[in-house]
Amino acid sequence: MQTVSADVIVVGAGPAGASAAAHLARAGLDVVVLEKARFPRDKICGDALTPRAVHELGLLGLDKSDEPGWHRNRGLRLIGGGHRLEIDWPSVAGLPDYGLTRPRMKLDEDLARHAQASGATLYENTMALHPTFGADGWVDGIQATATNDKGRKIGPETHFRAPVVLAADGVSARTAVQMGNEKREDRPMGVAVRTYYRTPRSQDEFIESWLELRPKAEPGTAQAGRGDGLGDPMPGYGWLFPMGDGTANVGLGILDTSPMFGKVDYRKVLRDWIEAMGAEWQIDETCTTGPVKSAALPMAFNRTPHFDRGVLLLGDAAGMVNPFNGEGIDYAMESGRLAAEVVATYQHYPTAARRRALHGYAESVRGELGSYFTLGRIFAEIIGKPELMNVGIKYGMGSRVLMRFVVKLLANLYSSRASERDLYDHVIYALNQLVPATTND
Template structure:
């Protein structure tokens, strides 16, 4: 490789023209992939259009599964002084349930870290392992021959350059500019998410519970097909947000900013907010493997770019870290990713995504929300199952009734879907 950047990726340094592995996108998925690959001895270029630290629309919460993946990556010390989250405080229809994270192979605690800090920490970890960072450079196109990606076209400062690589991992997020140029298509006939996030000063910022409001109302009092959240960050602030589920047939017809402002007023006393929410941003989110075109001969999509996101709540950091590790393992083991990578994603996540997509589709209809939510919020057993599903805490090894029923629902959904996850 010639003329690589390192560390901060200063703009006056030359963009490399080749690498063993090019990783496009330095969010959790891309940076984790770069770290794993560099640790395995590969010559890795990690490229991102932003300059770090940078923000990202997110709830900032880490489930026990995501926290466990961070530990396995080697970032346990980074989380050592972060909040230790016991579980979810679920609210709605005049009831409240505090549900601890269930016992699982991932541990009993979650956490919460602002994405400006989390993403930068994983990126810097990748650089420390030997990955070469290039910031402020956008991958916009690719030269492909017979399914093999020959080179990636990059722009920075008005200039174009090309990077060739033996393998390419695409982790450039929900819109995935490079993925789209490679044929990635996002299908919105299944549930997708719309969300808005903000930060607010709170006297409960050191709380051990994540707040979740399953009954979300608009400014006129109308019930919305969505939910609200308050995640304590341990630094005097909380992450405060609202999300809604939608499909192409039932788009989320809600103005997010006024709904978020209304929700903030609703929880001000409960969460002891001392100021109005700030830094409001919003985003769309593909979910549940609702994309096609996730791999070619020597390239594959991971994380958000591959719609590896829980369709019920938008959680995807754990899947980002997991798909990063699996992708690097496939780089070492396979000569052609075209069928192998989609097959891996379907095997790992297909059933749970299919079941969650079907459930999320029901929740896009406001009339079903109280029918399911009003009795559900009053059942500790049912809410425990909900938290387990929302936290991505079921594994293929689980043999209890809830796990078997969820997998059965997923298998049935796959049989009846015209486009199962990742197909």
Template sequence: MNKNIDEEHSADVIVIGGGPAGAATAFWLAMRGVSVIVVEKKQFPRDKTCGDGLTPRAVVELEAMGLQSMLDTQQKYHGLRAVAYGRSYELPWPNLPDYPNYGYVVRRSVLDQAVLDRAASVGATVLYHHEAIEATLAGGHIQSLRVKDIETDEASTLTAKAYVLAEGSNARIARSLGARRNVAKPLGLAIRGYFETDRSDEHWIESHLDLRDENGATIPGYGWIFPAGDGTANVGFGLLSNSARWRKMNTTHALERFLQQTQDAWHFPADRSAREATGGKLQMGLSIEPRSGPNFLMVGDATASINPFNGEGISYGYETGRMAANAITQSLGTGDPRPIAGFTTALQTRYAGYYAVGTLFVKAISNPLLMSSGVWLAMRSKATMTPVVAIMANLMPGSAPDRIEQIYRLTQRLREREAG
């Protein structure tokens, strides 16, 4: 529901942003009887630059929020088809106790509306077309939030016991609170468009791992084709790097080359170009700090929770949203501010080890020689490529330390194969 801002000026929690992280936070809070207002700048449904692919990590969160009926109407897929150096392997998602072995392709205009509607259905108040313009601080606490109705240009003040910053990568309020990105950590670039294909009903998403630039050099990234089930596929190009040499790459031209490379196999129209595609930056690896304060915390892209191995962000938006709701519920219920103030540590505990390895991975593939040799070695057999894909999607069994150990063991095996 979209209430007028004059009807309600305060709540237990105010969430800035209604994307994956903000909507998930609002849902889990409202489900527990916590009053919550979501301040969303856009009018939904709205488009969003994204690959639209939901991995099992995202699916388990959506199913937990009661959105299986929405997913049932979307394109289901079984796993990833990896393509490189003339080889192609269909790699099913692993069978794990905590995750399903399937995913979906869902346009963000559909997905984000469904999750935010779900949050509203359990009691969250959603203020569409409202922009958070200023936070008033006192002693490190947010005292109030100034919000503007974009349609009328009228401003009002909202107050809450706790505030969640889910603004995405352009986090205006977060920056005003001192949040800054560690420029030494990876920054991704991505671009995507929708293209007609008669293979739209396929049950595998496809990733090409041996892309080249205009000079023939190996690119530290990948191209994707995600069949959408509606006569189109989401086709995109992602660059994962922390090397300055790649940051000025023309991603539109890179997508054009990828389309030409895959046009015959996927039957994309010859007259379609990438000029209509949209792109953006991907802040990855928990590269933004601080992520919490005495009565506020940051989730999703606002805290750079994107996986540096593959550029996936939706599932981590949902996960950090649920974590935030847990911390806030505990804090409000006990009167103890430490669960909110300590949210930075909670994120570190859950993700930092895996993301640290991902950051090293990105650094390695920024070197074209390491990128090409690593992909070539991994693609020598399906048996080798299967655990690589599981690592990149963060779908490994065991505890966090066990998963990190699996990555190092696989890396060592690849090095031994290269030496042999």
């Protein structure tokens, strides 16, 4: 059996793994990245990068916002309760005031190739089978095998050896599961359903969210008798994100805090919604460019601990999706950067001291995101109650002042520096101080 040694092994070359690998390689570490597929490969996503995500791209040295294929947007258009608001991304010190859209088919390969260019070694069509451990119980590598483009094992197996493993293997969290770290049932989960449509509005300056997402009511129910034929609002939103290439990413995201979760056909809800509003974007079923696909959204640290015996969990594998808006790209890249900082800082310490220091990764992500994710869990529970969702849409959407605050909160775009905070920032900061940080251990 072949053996390959490195300083760090990264399992998964999505935004979390590729970002971590690029940062580590730039710090001088020998990094191996194992990716089970071959690029380009797809990922079910809205394809939108908020200013936080754009900021992480800049820290990677991968700012391509002015290049073709990266569509810039100025803010968010919110629709619901008979209201329509266009709100620019807020100005926050240190962050750009614009977002981007880029298909994940291209974005993920951009990040992976950037990691390679930074010095990381990328193994495509290489499936991580399971972590391996030394006599002392700490991880000492990953057993992996070559695969074909259909994901089937074709061998031979290779033992990739390293004292640190970064598990960035997505929603399946295969590495964490094999270590016995099951997902937490006290965290919200979501589902995303999306496809692409050709549209003449592909160059729109705003990404668009429809907050009043209602399935058709079942015949004979109280909802069916209300007159509009629609059921209660679902905790989530429908989106239309212009891609700048003649298409829009169109989809919806739903939280499991709703009593309707798992009881409705989300693809049908998407079709019905497009049928009702598609004329605004001049889309219908004749201009779709591909099938409807769906994926789970693991939220609010739903898999813990984030550090265990030399293995660090990153991105979706750690449940780092924002409960407020279902966004995961920026938190994936941020977790990759935080992991790289800890690993690189203590790389040359004696073994015992380095192992103690690596616990700092879990403390770091908890400090950065714990309280915010706790707020997100509270929010998810609130909007899971149809009567509260109705009130929020009816009265909240009528106030531009309130909705500016909501955009800041939902996109996590506020200043943590007292001297730079506006009134909205002070309120969000105070809310974060009031709630306990979501635990990640």
